[in-house]
Amino acid sequence: MRMVEERSGAAGSGTRARTRRAIIDAAIGLLAGDPTASLGDVAAAAGVGRTTVHRYFPERSGLLTAIGTDILEKVEAATDRARLDDGPAAKALERLCQEYFELGDGLTLMFETPQLATWSGWDEETAADQHFLRTVRRGHTDGSIDSELDEEWVRNLVWSLLYSAWAHTRTAGASKHSAMTLCLHTLRKAIAP
Amino acid sequence: MRMVEERSGAAGSGTRARTRRAIIDAAIGLLAGDPTASLGDVAAAAGVGRTTVHRYFPERSGLLTAIGTDILEKVEAATDRARLDDGPAAKALERLCQEYFELGDGLTLMFETPQLATWSGWDEETAADQHFLRTVRRGHTDGSIDSELDEEWVRNLVWSLLYSAWAHTRTAGASKHSAMTLCLHTLRKAIAP
DNA sequence: GCTGAATGGAACACTGATGTTCCATAACGG
DNA sequence: CCGTTATGGAACATCAGTGTTCCATTCAGC
Numbered sequence: 001m002r003m004v005e006e007r008s009g010a011a012g013s014g015t016r017a018r019t020r021r022a023i024i025d026a027a028i029g030l031l032a033g034d035p036t037a038s039l040g041d042v043a044a045a046a047g048v049g050r051t052t053v054h055r056y057f058p059e060r061s062g063l064l065t066a067i068g069t070d071i072l073e074k075v076e077a078a079t080d081r082a083r084l085d086d087g088p089a090a091k092a093l094e095r096l097c098q099e100y101f102e103l104g105d106g107l108t109l110m111f112e113t114p115q116l117a118t119w120s121g122w123d124e125e126t127a128a129d130q131h132f133l134r135t136v137r138r139g140h141t142d143g144s145i146d147s148e149l150d151e152e153w154v155r156n157l158v159w160s161l162l163y164s165a166w167a168h169t170r171t172a173g174a175s176k177h178s179a180m181t182l183c184l185h186t187l188r189k190a191i192a193p
Numbered sequence: 194m195r196m197v198e199e200r201s202g203a204a205g206s207g208t209r210a211r212t213r214r215a216i217i218d219a220a221i222g223l224l225a226g227d228p229t230a231s232l233g234d235v236a237a238a239a240g241v242g243r244t245t246v247h248r249y250f251p252e253r254s255g256l257l258t259a260i261g262t263d264i265l266e267k268v269e270a271a272t273d274r275a276r277l278d279d280g281p282a283a284k285a286l287e288r289l290c291q292e293y294f295e296l297g298d299g300l301t302l303m304f305e306t307p308q309l310a311t312w313s314g315w316d317e318e319t320a321a322d323q324h325f326l327r328t329v330r331r332g333h334t335d336g337s338i339d340s341e342l343d344e345e346w347v348r349n350l351v352w353s354l355l356y357s358a359w360a361h362t363r364t365a366g367a368s369k370h371s372a373m374t375l376c377l378h379t380l381r382k383a384i385a386p
Numbered sequence: 387g388c389t390g391a392a393t394g395g396a397a398c399a400c401t402g403a404t405g406t407t408c409c410a411t412a413a414c415g416g
Numbered sequence: 417c418c419g420t421t422a423t424g425g426a427a428c429a430t431c432a433g434t435g436t437t438c439c440a441t442t443c444a445g446c
Contacts, residue, residue, distance in 0.1 A: 015392065015444070036229065038433055049394040054435065112305070146382075152365040153357070153375050160353035164346070172345040182346050189339075190383045208414070208422065231403055242424040247405065393442070401434080412423070 020056055022046045024070055027063060032105035035112050039063070068113065071106045072126065078103060079128035089139030090191055093158065094184050096132070100162055101180055111163055129155075139191070146193045154191060161187055213249055215239045217263055220256060225298035228305050232256070261306065264299045265319065271296060272321035282332030283384055286351065287377055289325070293355055294373055304356055322348075332384070339386045347384060354380055 026046035030037045039060060043050040057063040078099035084092045100107065136154045139145025145154070165183040168174050174182075219239035223230045232253060236243040250256035271292040277285045293300065329347045332338025338347070358376040361367050367375075 013391080013444095019392080039435095040433080051395070051436095052393060055393085058435075060434075148378060149375065150365075153361055153379075156357040156360050156364075157354075157379060160357040161350075164349040164353040167349055168346055171349075172343075182342065185341060186346075186350060186383050189385070190379050192382065206414095206421085212422080232405095233403080244406095244425070245423060248423085251405075253404075388446090389444105391442105391444080394440090395438105397438090398436080399434105400436100402432095404429105404431080406428080406430100408425105408427090410424090412421105414419105414421070416418095416420100 016056075019048065019052065023048065023053055023056055023063070024066055027067055028070070028109060029105050031067070032108040032112070064113075067109070071103070071110060074103055074106055075100070076126070076128050079131055084131055084135045088144040089135050089142055090144035090188070092135050093139070093145075093154075093191065094187060096135075097158060097162065097184060097187060098180065100158075101165060101176075101183070104166075107162055107166060111159075132158075143193060145191045149191065157190060158187065209249075212241065212245065216241065216246055216249055216256070217259055220260055221264070221302055222298050224260070225301040225305070257306075260302070264296070264303060267296055267299055268293070269319070269321050272324055277324055277328045281337040282328050282335055283337035283381070285328050286332070286338075286347075286384065287380060289328075290351060290355065290377060290380060291373065293351075294358060294369075294376070297359075300355055300359060304352075325351075336386060338384045342384065350383060351380065 023042065023046045027042045030042055030045045039053050040050050042063070043053045046053070053063070057066065079096065082092065082096040082099045084096060086092065132155055133151040136145060136151040140147045149157075161183050165179040168179045168182065169176055216235065216239045220235045223235055223238045232246050233243050235256070236246045239246070246256070250259065272289065275285065275289040275292045277289065279285065325348055326344040329338060329342075329344040333340040342350075354376050358372040361372045361375065362369055
C-alpha cells in the first residue's frame with residue numbers, strides 16, 4: 001500500500017516517476033510534430049505499452065493537462081534563471097529569450113496547444129507572465145525599451161521570434177547558435193527606443 | 194451534360210461556384226479556430242448539408258487541398274498588389290506586410306495547416322516566395338535592409354510579426370489598425386541596417 | 387530468492403468522424 | 417412553366433481512436 005503520494009505534479013515511487021516522465025517527454029516530442037498523434041503513438045514513442053499510458057493517464061485530457069503543467073513549470077524555472085530584475089530591462093529580455101529557447105519542443109507545443117485542449121492555465125496570469133510584463137514596464141521607465149511598444153505586444157513579439165528561431169533551424173537548416181544570434185540581434189533592434 | 198469545366202481551380206456553373214466558395218470560406222474561418230473541426234461542422238458553418246460538402250469534396254483531404262490552393266492564390270494576388278519592385282526594398286516589405294495582413298483567417302491557417310495535411314505546395318518555391326526572397330536581397334544591395342539578416346530569416350520574421358499582430362487583436366483586444374501600426378513599426382526597426 | 391509492484395498484450399465495447407447511397411424536394415434557367 | 421440541376425436528410429457501412437478488463441510475465445527492492 002502506498003500513502004498519499006501522486007499529489008499535484010510529481011509521482012511517488014522511483015519506477016513510477018521514471019515511467020511517468022518517459023511518457024510525458026515522449027508525448028511532448030511527438031505532439032510538437034503532430035498534435036493529433038494517437039495515444040498508441042505516444043506509447044510507442046515512450047517505449048511502453050498502450051495499456052501503461054492509460055494506467056498513468058486514464059483520459060487523454062489528463063495527459064494533455066500533465067504536459068501543460070510540465071511546460072508551465074519549465075517556463076517558470078527558465079524565467080527564474082533569467083534574473084529579470086538584474087541590469088537594464090532590455091538585457092533581461094535577451095537573457096530570457098536565451099533561456100526560453102532551450103525549452104525546445106515545449107516551445108513549439110505552446111503555440112499549437114490551444115488547439116490540443118482547452119487548457120485552463122494558459123490565459124491565467126502566471127507568475128512568469130506577470131514578471132515579464134513588469135520587466136517590460138521597467139524597460140519603458142529606464143529607457144531601454146521603446147515606449148511605443150506596449151507590454152503585450154512585446155510579449156507576443158518575443159514568443160514569435162522564438163518560434164521563428166526554431167523554425168529557422170528546421171527550414172533553413174541553421175544551427176541553434178546562429179538562429180539564436182539572429183533572434184537576439186533582431187530583438188535588440190526591435191525593442192530599442 | 195456539362196463540358197470539361199471543373200478544371201484546376203475554379204468551378205463551372207454559377208450556382209456550383211457559389212456553393213463551392215461558401216464551403217471553402219466557411220472551412221477557412223472554422224479551421225482557423227479549430228483545425229480538428231469535423232466536416233459536419235464545416236457544413237453547418239457554410240449553411241449547407243453535410244451531403245453537399247461530400248458532393249463537392251469526396252474526401253476530407255480534397256477540401257484541405259482546395260483550401261491550400263485558395264490561400265496560395267490569395268497570397269500570390271496580395272504579393273502582386275504590393276508591387277515589390279517599386280522603391281526601396283524595405284518599403285516594399287512594409288507594403289507586403291499590409292497586404293498579407295488582410296488575408297485574415299487564411300494567415301492563421303497557414304501557421305497551423307502543416308498539421309492539417311501534408312500539403313505539397315508549401316515548401317515548393319512559389320512565385321510569391323521567390324519574389325519575396327529576391328526583394329530581400331535587393332534590400333541588402335540598396336542598403337535598406339540589414340545585411341546581417343539572411344533572406345529566410347526575414348521571411349520567417351515577417352510571417353511571425355503578422356501572426357503576432359493578429360494574435361494581438363485577439364488577446365489584447367487591439368484594433369486591426371493599431372496592431373498593424375505596431376507590426377510595421379517593429380518590422381521597420383528590425384530590418385533597418 | 388521471494389513478494390508485491392509494474393508492465394505488456396490481447397480482447398472487448400463504445401464513440402464520433404468519414405464516406406456512400408437513395409429519394410424527395412427546392413431552385414435555377416431557358 | 418417545365419425539365420434539368422442542385423440540395424437536404426435519413427439510413428447505412430466502415431474505421432480509427434479511446435477507454436476498460438483480465439491475465440501472464442517481468443522487474444525492483446528487501
